[in-house]
Amino acid sequence: MAGSSIMESFFQRSLDDLIKGLRLQVTEYNFISKSLEEIKREIKSTDIQTKSIALEKLTYLNSIHSVDMIWASFHVVEVMSSTKFIHKKIGYLAASQSFNESTDVILLITNQLRKDLNSSNQFEAGLALECLAVIGNTDLARDLTPEIFTLLSSSKEFVRKKAVAVILRVFNKYPDAVRVSFKRLVENLESVNSDPTAAIGVFCELCSKDPRSYLPLAPEFYKILVDSKNNWVLIKVLKVFSKLAPLEPRLAKRIVDPIGEHMKRTSSKSLMFECIRTVVTCLTDYEVILKLAVEKIRDCFLSDNDDDPNLKYLGLQVLSILGSKQHLWAVVENKEFVIKSLSDLDPNIKFESLRLVMEMVSEGNVAEITHYLVGAALKSDPEFCNEILGSILMTCSRNVYKVIVDFDWYVSLLGDISRNPHCQKGEEIERQLVDICLRVAEVRPEIVRVARDLLIDPALLSNPYMHRILRAAVWVSGEHIELSRNPFELMEALLQPRTNLLPPLVRAVYIQSAFKVLVFCLYSYLGPKEVILTPVGDLAPEESAEASEQEASFSEGDEYFDPRMKRSGAGHTWDRNIDNGQASSSASLENDPFTHESIFNMLNMIKMALGPLSGSDEVEVQERAGNVLGLIDLMEQELPGLLVREGSLRGEEFQGVKVLDLLQNAFSKELGPVSLSAQQRVPVPEGLLLKENLSELETVCGDINLTPSSSFSLGSVLFVERHNSQQTEKESEPSSESTSLLSEHRKRHGLYYLSADKNGSGSNDYPPVNELSNAIDGAQDLLRLPGQSVDSKKKSTTKRRPVVVRLDDGEEAPVSGVQKPKDSKDDILSGAIRNILLGDETKHMSSQSNPSNTEKRNGKEVSLDTGHVPQSKDMGEIENPSTSISQHGNERRRRSKKKDGEESSHKEKQKSHRQGRSKTRQTAEIQSPVIPDFLL
């Protein structure tokens, strides 16, 4: 046995051999699998030397070549428990690299870890601590807390600092450990002769989760801030303060001076940066230091002579923190630098500066800035180009286009952006075009113009990113065809051959728009020549046709004119168009372009283009093409007759004209934005028995289930629903007889669906489907038109911000006000820490008091208190209102104003309490009166 192990170790490849071997290989794979076989053999050896070398090699392969080593877990444990340090070290490295919390062999190492933690060899303890920091789970944390507690006050700095770092993990895994060891952790923070690096790091982490619990430790942190010479420690303590200061205004005031000192003194950029970041995140209320910080940002980070991209990036970053906090002046001061950075070599810097530029956008400069940016976008690479375009779109649309005054300009900007060859923001542009069209009535002619320019350009059709934009453009032109200068030209654009490049859904919109254009043209040509105000109000399309004859022609819908009128209104521009010689197909036509010939041509063109599509595979396309062709068929039958009696058309005589009338009415009904919550606000009409529905449904459902077929078609469901609604109207109560029969039947078949007694409790408050049109009408009433849009439209023609329809609520996507529920572990942890910090004060409370000292402090205290607004309540108070006053060093005093009556009775307690609080650090407190008693 001994012989074989000697042989083994003699011929074993060392780690060096393995690495050299690996370097010689062209393809590492074979070599690795061969070595792995060797390792698998060697690791089973009884000789610890051989085993540990095998493990060392395996660890190497694992960390560099991602070779799995979970299978070797048990061998890792074996090597860890070796008595020789050199082996133990290999074992521990392997463990911390390959174990995780759920590795099963962790159960086996608790005792080994305990032994090593207690070892007299500090390096062994160090190994165990390092390992624990990586793999410590709840069990290990619980079982080893006593050992770590001991090490926290070890005389050897080497293990003490490691124990401090490990305690963070222990706290997270096993919050109860706080009770035992928190005080020792604090001692590590304040002890004079030890390096607080580890402790401050731990507190920095702890603070990031629940800063409020650590407010009582502010004096200790303050002392470090003032005294420490170690930049790393200072940076960490600044991080702690940037968490604490927002919670306690007096603390913020206190740290202004020391931070200013550091900024003036330090030559270290990292410390400087941290100071600046602290100032801009939480000390912006203090003007002097803010000015200093901005000055330092400019001098140290944004200076040209020192062309360090790192500093540039960080400088821009802190500027954007300032920008987001209403200190835009700091950004504006550095405007030139920011704009220059837009063309930096580093994309990260470009992104930062873009963000800043967008921060600066306001009503006054939006045109200027976006003009520059659109130019910059054209020149930059596709990724950044889209970033620019995206942020332009986002900034301009923010808060319902708040920065936009001139919508004509903005809409044509959208058109320009769409034409950018790299633009991939089709979806957003589509949304905005439609949105603006719905909200801003005044800008519609311009949108239609922009849409036309996009639509007649055949080149754009081949760009897939354009399709969404084109869809919006097509919809807008179809919906507001009465604003179009030349419907025929538009029709040509809609039917151009290259539209076959479009995806079917977009194409369907094209055809639908063509339908609208067709109806408009035919109606303009054939429709009533006299000016009739068509009432287009809240009436459903079917009714409005009748209503147009019966009801008075002066209804609310005054603003909706007969398309003819609109067109003649827009005729001026059109004529000018022709004068300018921008001749289109219909340019030669006279004032009225709708001649027999032009209509006829158009019909032919549509038939040519859409004919083949009536056999399309895509249902949407096919259906809509069918609609259009159907209308044309109808019209062609009647057109000759109509044309004979030109001039005095009586719509009633011809079916086709009636249809046209209906369609035109339907299409000219204006769509408006609908608030998200509109439906909820629709009052339930009287007589509609929403609650009753369920029972109705039940009887009906029973009916359905009586039918033998196990599955029923969608059609039957629909039918049933209709049937149901009829029933609701006719008979308010189902006949009791049938119900009883049904229940009988169900009982027999064991069929229970909706139990009858749950009727009332079902909170089905939704209106049924056929309520929908009602809901929309209701929503229109709910539209809030600020500044009475109708009136103001006529008032002036000078440039001013047009009315943007805004719904009073439900406008923005609802911001989730729900806070992420806190991690329960965190809660336990911070709760435990609060108990320790505040609890140990009470313990000491009665023990000491120093009258002279307290007297002085009391005076100070009152002055500090004035004007202080009590902050949100503390956990301790909720739990234990009666003792909170005596328990809470700070909280109590804050409230002392409020509780004036109680004040005197607690004064005594306060004093002693404060004294007790400082017991653990009394040396510092008493020896250095320089450190002000700012929190106590």
Added chain:
Amino acid sequence: MGIRFILMVNKQGQTRLAQYYEYLTIEQRRALEGEIVRKCLARTEQQCSFVEHRNYKVIYRRYASLFFLVGVDNDENELAILEFIHLLVETMDRHFGNVCELDIMFHLEKAHFMLEEMVINGCIVETNKSNILMPIQLMDKAS
């Protein structure tokens, strides 16, 4: 946890040292290393040394053929991490004398050991070069 991982990668993109302070499976590690290395190595000298990746901020620095990459939490001080990297390199330099990629390859465990002295649980605990090297020197003497 301030520091989440430390990587040393040569300019061919081969990992020379990987130290993680949170548990990731081998596949996750490999994927993460691949993505980050690709991102950082593509950058030029004129670009800044900070890259955001997933929820990490990666701070890197190049020394000759070797890249040092440190992944940190989002609110860590970037410049301080750069100084930390420099300290690490100086420490290794003091131990190996003119440290190069090969030193780290062949003495990976020592490099790990130094790191363990400097960082525990993602917190920097020691910034003094002599203190960091003390245990290693003792070990070298003993063997």
